[in-house]
Structures are given as structure tokens and as C-alpha cells.
Amino acid sequence: MKLTNLLTSAAVALGLAAGAAWAQDKTKVGFVYVGPVGDGGWTYEHDQGRKAVEAEFGDQVETVYVENVAEGPDAERVMTQMALEGADLIFTTSFGYMDPTINVAKKFPNVKFEHATGYKRAGNVSTYSARFYEGRAVQGTIAGHMTESNVVGYIGSYPIPEVIRGINSAYIHAKKVNPDVTFKVVWAFTWFDPAKEADAAKVLIEQGADVILQHTDSTAPQAAAQAAGNVITFGQASDMAEYAPKPRVSSIIDNWAPYYIARTKAVIDGTWESVDTWDGIGPGMVGIGEISDAVPAHVKEAALAIKASIADGSYHPFTGPLKKQDGSDWLAEGEVADDGTLAGMNFYVEGLEGDIPQ
Structure with missing residues (x-):
């Protein structure tokens, strides 16, 4: 083989290797959506957050998403496929994805998961929601x-x-x-x-x-x-x-973009930890x-x-005096509901009619 051909082959090989290394350096971020990205509501805003991640990090990241994923076994299949295809971080954006997220996270301990509106966490699973x-x-x-x-x-x-x-x-x-x-x-x-x-x-x-x-x-x-x-x-x-x-x-x-950017950055720089985030009007979520x-x-x-x-922070929406629907006392005058009670709220306040379906 001529020397020029050898040099050309070597250059191509080096280029391919460099390209592969560059691709591997990209952080792959997946999003699982319960509705279509064009719903004009919940999923649309999560997808705006995904686009904000792309705009913020450019060639440092690759984002992927699957829309219209039913809560349950189908969600687990989609998350598993994302992890198998190299996702480093997966946002699962509906309450009913909670158990599927936990199940898949156990199988992929090196993948980071973020579950929206749920309460089950693990070493590689964070939870986040808005007030x-x-x-x-x-x-x-x-x-x-x-x-x-x-x-x-x-x-x-x-x-x-x-x-x-x-x-x-x-x-x-x-x-x-x-x-x-x-x-x-x-x-x-x-x-x-x-x-x-x-x-x-x-x-x-x-x-x-x-x-x-x-x-x-x-x-x-x-x-x-x-x-x-x-x-x-x-x-x-x-x-x-x-x-x-x-x-x-x-x-x-719902303004998810700052959170998605911050959590992606944490994966990129190696500082990601499992946390629970619950922010509201003050922080801008x-x-x-x-x-x-x-x-x-x-x-x-x-x-x-x-x-x-x-x-x-001068006012909390759940400030007493408040009673439960059955007339029993809940919050005394000036008392503020604790986050634990709010997170598990399963009752109406006094004055609301009808029953909560079980």
C-alpha cells in the first residue's frame, strides 16, 4: 500500500475515534411524557424545558423524548429502552410513572432518574414538583x-x-x-x-x-x-x-426550564445527588x-x-383556622399546614361538597 494511502487510512481512523469519543462525551437526557408535546398544557411545558436544556448546553447534550406514554407497564418499557440506548439522565413527568421509575432505576444504577410529582426516591432517583x-x-x-x-x-x-x-x-x-x-x-x-x-x-x-x-x-x-x-x-x-x-x-x-437545566448541569459536572424539590411562586417554578x-x-x-x-413568604395558602370537611379541627388560628400533611392530603376542607373517589 502506498504511504499516502496509509496516512489517509490512519487519519480516517483517528477521525472516527475522535468522533466516537466526542459522541460518548455528550450527556444524553431523556424525557417521558404522558401526553402529546402539542397538548398546550402540561406536556407542552415539560417539552419547553427540554428545549431549554438544548439551548443552554448545545453540543454538550443530546435530548430524546417519547410522548403519549401510558402510566403503567408501557412507561416501564419506554424508560428501559431509553436507559439501554445510553441515556445518562431520564425525566419521568407524570405521577403514575412513580413505580415504573423506581423499578427501572434498580436495573440501571448508573443512570440518574428524576420523577415529577411523586414521593418515592432512591440513590439514583430524585423527585420534583411545583406548589x-x-x-x-x-x-x-x-x-x-x-x-x-x-x-x-x-x-x-x-x-x-x-x-x-x-x-x-x-x-x-x-x-x-x-x-x-x-x-x-x-x-x-x-x-x-x-x-x-x-x-x-x-x-x-x-x-x-x-x-x-x-x-x-x-x-x-x-x-x-x-x-x-x-x-x-x-x-x-x-x-x-x-x-x-x-x-x-x-x-x-409550570416553568420547568431552570430545574431541568440545573439537574442536567449536575450530571455533566458530576455533582448530581438524589434530592426532593418542591418549589412554588417565590422561586419561579x-x-x-x-x-x-x-x-x-x-x-x-x-x-x-x-x-x-x-x-x-409572608402568607401561606393553608393558614388556619381551617376545619376538615367532616367538621373536625385541622389548623388553629394562624397555624400553617406542614409539608407532610400537604404531600399526603386525602381530605376536603369544610364547606366542599361531595366525596373524594377512592
């Missing part, structure tokens, strides 16, 4: 002021503590500004199903609700309210601003979407005041 109930306090304040029928409808996804906390917080703060308000809750038993969510909204409107809150992920309730007329809504997880200024008058926005001009100025002022007091 959505803080945003519900702001929404409840607006809802209590603006309802004319005194009936507020609430679309629940699943009867888990996260959702129950939100219902309680919204009700407490609506009741504070409107003693005559009542809540009606319809359980959709889904995170994302536009048809079911629209039907739930229509049922609540037929029952007299002129305000609809939701803990489901699609914009279908917004569309149902818009069609009904004279019904206001709030964006869930994302701004849903295409329905502003009415029916959508404000929103809770929970945002309040612009309050539209459909909301009277004095109501907007009241809503922004409670947002500010939550953000600076």
Missing part, C-alpha cells in the same frame, strides 16, 4: 370575585394529593372573598383526553357553573367555555393565552399568567396582592 396549590389560591381569589352564579366548577384528573390540594386551595380563597360560593367537582380520570375534558366542562356549565377550573392538560375546557359564552376559565400548566382575554382570564404556568382585562381592576389587585404575599 401548584399556590397558583390555585390566586385563581380562587379571582373565581370567588367574578362568579355571578356562585357556582364554580372544577375538573379533576385523578384523586391524588396534588389535585386535592388544588381543589382545597382554590375553594378556601374563593370562599374568603365570597361566602356564598359553592364548588362542583367532576372527576375526568384522565390527564389528557380532550373529549372527556370538554364533556366535564359542559356538565359543570349545565349545573350552573360560570367559572371553570381544571387540573387536566388540554385546552378543551377553554373551548367549551368559549362556546357556552359568559363562562370564565384559567389556563392549566401553560398559559393557553389563545383563549384570552376571555374565557381564559389568567393561568398557572409556578408562574401566574397575565390577568386579562376581563377581570375588574380591584379583583386583579387582590389577586396580585395574594401572589406577592405567597412569593415573599
